[in-house]
Amino acid sequence: MCTFVPMVSSINKSNQIAMKKNILDFNLIANESLHSAYALMKFSPVQGTLPEMLPGQFAEVRIDDSPTTYLRRPISIHNVDYAKNELWLLVRRAGTGTDKLASLSCGAVVNMVLPLGNTFTIPTTQTHQPLLIGGGVGVAPLLYWGKELLTKGIRPAFLLGARSKNDLLQLSEFEAVGDVYLSTEDGSIGEQGFVTQHSILQQQFSYIYTCGPKPMMQAVAKIAREKSIPCEVSLENLMACGVGACLCCVENTTEGHVCVCKEGPIFNIDRLTW
Amino acid sequence: MVDLNVKIGNLELKNPVMTASGTFGYGIEFADFIDLSQLGGIIVKGTTLNHREGNPYPRMAETPSGMLNAVGLQNKGVEYFAEHIYPQIKDIDTNMIVNVSGACIEDYVATAERIASLDNIPAIELNISCPNVKQGGMAFGTTCEGAASVVKAVRRAYPKTLIVKLSPNVTDIASIAKAVEAEGADSVSLINTLMGMSIDAERRRPRLSTITGGLSGACVKPIALRMVWQVAKAVNIPVVGLGGISSATDAIEFLLAGATAIEIGTANFIDPTITVKVVNGISDYLSRHGFSSVNDIIGALEV
Structure with a gap:
């Protein structure tokens, strides 16, 4: 029904992607507890259709206004169903923020900045x-x-x-x-x-x-x-801004510290100092 | 239509809302979210004479209503900025201001001189208050003599608008402000981050690689507001207020306390459109209260 053709405007040598970033409200339309620690959460935009998103990219998800969940949480994009206008996130209850997110009920409105990072x-x-x-x-x-x-x-x-x-x-x-x-x-x-x-x-x-x-x-x-064998890894460093502004989520690479949120989260292992 | 224009020395701002260094990249990172030309100014990432790798990861820890960072002035150096970044940002229709830091006075002067040669950078914010570097930074900003010495040297070398960013990690911030005013600073901005610490009790380890870091976010606002009020009473130069500003109401509180302009920092991470919302919110407040100009509320706190 809906064939997905990447329309990436540019990818530079370090694999950064220039795609428009959006701030969107989503409705939670399904929240399936897969296990006590995991939730499969399906979202649909409150208005309009999903923007283009690539595999490997992530969303910065706003949890709530409580003091213990001050910053957004970076969550990998698990699946995108453009035909159904659905974005899937797989959330592990790793702390207060993800626990609150995974506990939301259908109908909840969740704000996200997306898509972020490379592919x-x-x-x-x-x-x-x-x-x-x-x-x-x-x-x-x-x-x-x-x-x-x-x-x-x-x-x-x-x-x-x-x-x-x-x-x-x-x-x-x-x-x-x-x-x-x-x-x-x-x-x-x-x-x-x-x-x-x-x-x-x-x-x-x-x-x-x-x-x-x-x-x-x-x-x-x-x-x-x-x-x-060529190999790419998806890193999950602690993040604040998600857009390459604060320089908090850096990984040490062959070119020094680079932002995982902007130059990653996907890295070829040849760039890493592991 | 209310008048939002303010002046910092010779620098004219279309409104009092700027972005805080280190929280807004070079502005272009936020161009998808807002029209950058709607801001009064953008203060870009701390820039030093030479390339700096910054501190090891982890550099960030979330804390109640705030965060600690220990980035340590990671940047590619002033020459890289002038050659590669400046061309990308020089035509953004707002005041593009560079935050300048250094390990010694000579470095501050050389960096400021290079920035002075860039036509579309009308001001610098001199960072004598970074808590995350071993040399320079806050070492200059915590004594009147240290602060005066670096401002005196940079003032001689830098002819455009000179804003000096002050550290809150001092006993008497007003005396530091007076010392830099005496050496010719056009303005002071405050506060930089507060020295803080976070511990992972389960692992019995610090959460930051550097053990201590700089605290920012909504949790620091009452302290910042108090310091802005104290400094605004003590000096005759304009004060730029920052520290936890997350809404138009927060910004207005700083203006009432005596700030001529404000900077928004950590709140950009939570809502990348917050700056423009604050501009509009200040305008709405002025209309609602019957003020024709934002200058009418600067220092208008009734006590």
């Missing part, structure tokens, strides 16, 4: 599959990216990890997009252990994209380097 890079070689590795709530941006790869005729593989079966999120959504491999620490589903120990990593892939806890991403980056 993933399309693999140049299609001789192998791209592998998307997610841990915990880090699976969030990989669904939208997997769908985007599929629309470009590239069927992705997903390697998803969690503590146990109940912590794996959105499995049926991922299975509808590509091959899904699972790791759980307790072995309740898939292979037992960490994603980085999964046997699928014996295979060759065209590209690896990963999002999850930093130690996991660092371990994935190490494997990618060893196998000479």
Whole structure:
């Protein structure tokens, strides 16, 4: 129904994107508790249609006016359904702000600044599959990216990890997009252990994209380097402004400190000092 | 239609609302959200003579109604600013003001001289109050002698409007303000951030890599307002007020306390359109109270 064609006006060498940023009010139209710690939240703009958003980008979400949730919270874009005019966020209850957000009822109005940050890079070689590795709530941006790869005729593989079966999120959504491999620490589903120990990593892939806890991403980056597979990671540094103004969310790179909100959150591992 | 024009030395502002250094990038970061030409001025990120990487991550911690930062003046140096950033911002139709910092007096002077050569930068804000750098910064701003020495040297080298940004981390801010006024500052702006600290009790570690940082946001407003009131009574030069301003009402309180203009900082992170809302809100207030000019309410506090 609605084919999504990126209309990115420019991408410079550090992969920054010049796209119009919007401040929009959204209605919460569905809030599904996936697990005690996670919520799948579906939003629709109060007025008009969703602006263009790319996989990997994020929203700065206003929680409320309470003293303990003063700043906006950066949340990955989990999925965009332009046909239904829906934006999906996958929220982990990580503290007071995300807890309040995940506890909202349908009909709540939530203000967001979006889209922010950059996007993933399309693999140049299609001789192998791209592998998307997610841990915990880090699976969030990989669904939208997997769908985007599929629309470009590239069927992705997903390697998803969690503590146990109940912590794996959105499995049926991922299975509808590509091959899904699972790791759980307790072995309740898939292979037992960490994603980085999964046997699928014996295979060759065209590209690896990963999002999850930093130690996991660092371990994935190490494997990618060893196998000479291009690799991009999605960073989640603490942020204030979200637009490259305050310089709080910096990551140390080969070019020094750069803002994750503006030059990321997606970084090729070759730029990082990991 | 009310008159919102104010003057800071020879600098004419179309309205009293500016942005605080380090919270608004170079202005262009907010161009999608507001029409930058509606602002009285934009004070861009702290600029030093040489490139600075700033402090290690983590540099930010949220606190009740505020935040701590320890960015540490990360910037690419004044020459990079002049060559690469200035061309992008020089035609923005507002006062583009550069916040200047340094580790020693010679650095402040050299940076101010380079900025003076840029036609479309009509003023600098001299930062003698950064709490997040080991050398210079706040070291100059916490004694009358230190503040006077750097202002004296920069005043000789810098012919345009010189605003001096003061530190609240002092016992008597009014005496510092008088010291910089005596050395020829055209204006003082206050307050910079308050030294603060945050601890993660579970991990028994500080939340900032530098342990201490600068507190900003709504929580500092009563302190800033008090200091602006004290300084405005003590000096004859115009005072620029900042510290936690998050609404037009907040801004009006600073004007009533004696500020000729105000800066909005941390509130830009929460509502990127707040500056324009404050401009409109001041205008509405003046109309509602029957004032024809914003100058009618500057220092108009009735006690």
